[in-house]
Amino acid sequence: MTRVNDTFNPSRVGYLFRLEALRGWRNILIISGSFLAVSLFISVIMGYFGGTFDHEATFSTLLFIGGIIYTSRVFSSFYRREWNVSTLMLPASLLEKWLTQLLLSTLGWVVFSLVTYLLFSLASWGLNLLLWQNRIPLFLPGAGTGELILSYFVSQSLFFLGSAVFRKAAFFKTLLSSVGVMVALGLLMLLFLRIIFWEEMSGLLQEGEEFWISLNLDESRLQGPAEVWEVLGKVFYYGLLPLFCWFTALVRLKEVEVNHGV
Amino acid sequence: MIEIRDLNFRYGRRPLFNGLSLNLEPGIHGLLGKNGAGKSSLLKIISGLLFARQGEIRVMGQNPARRTPSLLSDIFFLPEEFTLPAFTADSYVSFHAPFYPRFSREEFDAHMREFQLEGDRKLSQLSHGQKKKFLLAFGMASGSRILMLDEPTNGLDIPSKSQFRRLISSSLTEDRCILISTHQVRDVENLIDPIIIVEDGKIIFQHSLEAIGRGIHIRQYGAEPRETETLYAEKGLGGWFGLAAGADAEGSGVDLELLFNGVIKDAEKINSLIAGGADRD
Numbered sequence: 001m002t003r004v005n006d007t008f009n010p011s012r013v014g015y016l017f018r019l020e021a022l023r024g025w026r027n028i029l030i031i032s033g034s035f036l037a038v039s040l041f042i043s044v045i046m047g048y049f050g051g052t053f054d055h056e057a058t059f060s061t062l063l064f065i066g067g068i069i070y071t072s073r074v075f076s077s078f079y080r081r082e083w084n085v086s087t088l089m090l091p092a093s094l095l096e097k098w099l100t101q102l103l104l105s106t107l108g109w110v111v112f113s114l115v116t117y118l119l120f121s122l123a124s125w126g127l128n129l130l131l132w133q134n135r136i137p138l139f140l141p142g143a144g145t146g147e148l149i150l151s152y153f154v155s156q157s158l159f160f161l162g163s164a165v166f167r168k169a170a171f172f173k174t175l176l177s178s179v180g181v182m183v184a185l186g187l188l189m190l191l192f193l194r195i196i197f198w199e200e201m202s203g204l205l206q207e208g209e210e211f212w213i214s215l216n217l218d219e220s221r222l223q224g225p226a227e228v229w230e231v232l233g234k235v236f237y238y239g240l241l242p243l244f245c246w247f248t249a250l251v252r253l254k255e256v257e258v259n260h261g262v
Numbered sequence: 263m264i265e266i267r268d269l270n271f272r273y274g275r276r277p278l279f280n281g282l283s284l285n286l287e288p289g290i291h292g293l294l295g296k297n298g299a300g301k302s303s304l305l306k307i308i309s310g311l312l313f314a315r316q317g318e319i320r321v322m323g324q325n326p327a328r329r330t331p332s333l334l335s336d337i338f339f340l341p342e343e344f345t346l347p348a349f350t351a352d353s354y355v356s357f358h359a360p361f362y363p364r365f366s367r368e369e370f371d372a373h374m375r376e377f378q379l380e381g382d383r384k385l386s387q388l389s390h391g392q393k394k395k396f397l398l399a400f401g402m403a404s405g406s407r408i409l410m411l412d413e414p415t416n417g418l419d420i421p422s423k424s425q426f427r428r429l430i431s432s433s434l435t436e437d438r439c440i441l442i443s444t445h446q447v448r449d450v451e452n453l454i455d456p457i458i459i460v461e462d463g464k465i466i467f468q469h470s471l472e473a474i475g476r477g478i479h480i481r482q483y484g485a486e487p488r489e490t491e492t493l494y495a496e497k498g499l500g501g502w503f504g505l506a507a508g509a510d511a512e513g514s515g516v517d518l519e520l521l522f523n524g525v526i527k528d529a530e531k532i533n534s535l536i537a538g539g540a541d542r543d
Contacts, residue, residue, distance in 0.1 A: 009331070012361065022349065023347055026348075082345035085339065088311060089311070089339055090334070091332075091335035092331050096331075
């Protein structure tokens with residue numbers, strides 16, 4: 001008798017990929033198709049007036065907004081009463097279910113966005129040329145796109161975790177929580193500065209050049225540490241933060257299985 | 263195939279099972295109980311969808327709470343309420359069947375024909391009864407050795423109930439355990455054996471039809487029988503019908519509704535009569 005690997009089996013991940021793609025493709029196509037149809041209309045109007053088209057902004061909108069809305073829903077079937085039996089009883093490990101959703105909402109979504117946007121860009125270019133003889137630029141992914149994709153992974157990881165944590169309205173709850181956490185961190189930072197520079201600061205919010213002059217900072221001495229901090233910041237932002245969110249989502253799903261089940 | 267020992271389970275502060283033990287071997291087991299007795303919860307615990315804080319559960323030698331793919335592919339659970347995706351039946355099968363290594367497409371097609379269902383129809387457009395028949399056809403063809411069906415005949419029309427009985431009895435193999443939880447005892451009469459009754463957090467009755475027939479029988483009375491004459495009696499069409507001690511010499515079979523009500527009234531007495539019947543043999 002063949003021994004079944006109960007933790008990870010690439011074939012099962014493949015089957016899950018197919019299944020999830022079939023479940024989600026209609027909604028994804030409707031949402032992204034509507035967005036790109038509106039964008040195409042705008043590009044044609046812009047072309048008529050001889051203007052150009054901001055591909056970077058439009059692509060970012062598709063990548064980020066579409067991606068985080070999609071990501072916010074990836075674990076909804078774990079919570080919805082009518083779906084969770086079929087989701088939990090599907091013969092695949094939790095790791096495989098988690099990994100499938102992670103790959104689909106990161107690499108899958110990026111590839112889908114790039115391909116559809118390239119097609120859109122080509123259609124927009126052709127249409128403008130045909131209608132108004134206006135050559136609007138084509139979308140050419142470059143280094144900027146790479147950075148955009150990295151930033152998308154960071155945002156995606158927050159909403160991925162949100163989808164695992166919140167039973168309902170994961171998108172809005174994650175958005176509100178993220179804003180809440182950022183405000184709280186900002187206030188903590190201000191408080192920290194106030195404590196360190198208690199002699200120089202007269203209130204929590206300090207404005208004006210006098211304050212900075214009063215700190216008597218030697219910029220040349222700060223140059224080295226600033227670079228180190230930047231690298232550390234990038235490692236944390238692009239590396240540790242997404243990894244933490246993705247892994248915490250897995251832990252949270254394990255808890256969902258155990259505590260809520262159905 | 264399924265072993266449960268000293269299971270304790272509670273919903274918040276409300277206890278549901280208190281020291282429940284159960285052992286199931288291949289066969290078509292009927293799980294009966296009053297509303298809220300915990301039939302569906304028991305099925306979910308066996309499937310690993312609910313987790314007991316105390317007690318031991320082994321399904322095919324594994325702990326279902328671990329929810330391993332090998333065990334999940336051996337359990338098919340048809341819940342009372344479910345939703346099916348907007349796939350056609352054929353797409354559903356091609357996308358779900360690979361998760362069940364012993365799935366038989368031929369068997370599935372035969373069940374679909376039996377239920378008069380078409381593979382190219384969208385599942386979301388089917389009636390609840392048709393959806394249930396589709397899932398039954400899938401579950402039977404899945405090759406899973408444990409099938410748990412929660413109120414499987416709810417929503418089925420009269421011909422479908424007969425088809426359901428035929429399908430279940432034909433799908434029983436020597437290594438398959440089918441557990442049917444139901445209120446509709448008439449729908450599963452002559453199908454389920456043994457009968458399990460859950461009450462007050464425990465299994466109060468678990469006997470095969472053969473054992474039941476050796477210990478008690480159904481008797482018809484001209485008038486309302488006295489307490490000493492019957493274990494339990496109900497007025498029906500054509501007189502009073504009751505459970506009486508002694509073997510079922512005429513082989514008239516078991517009226518599940520009567521048996522259930524009798525067991526709920528005095529399980530201890532009925533159990534001792536059945537045990538006595540077995541001892542006499």
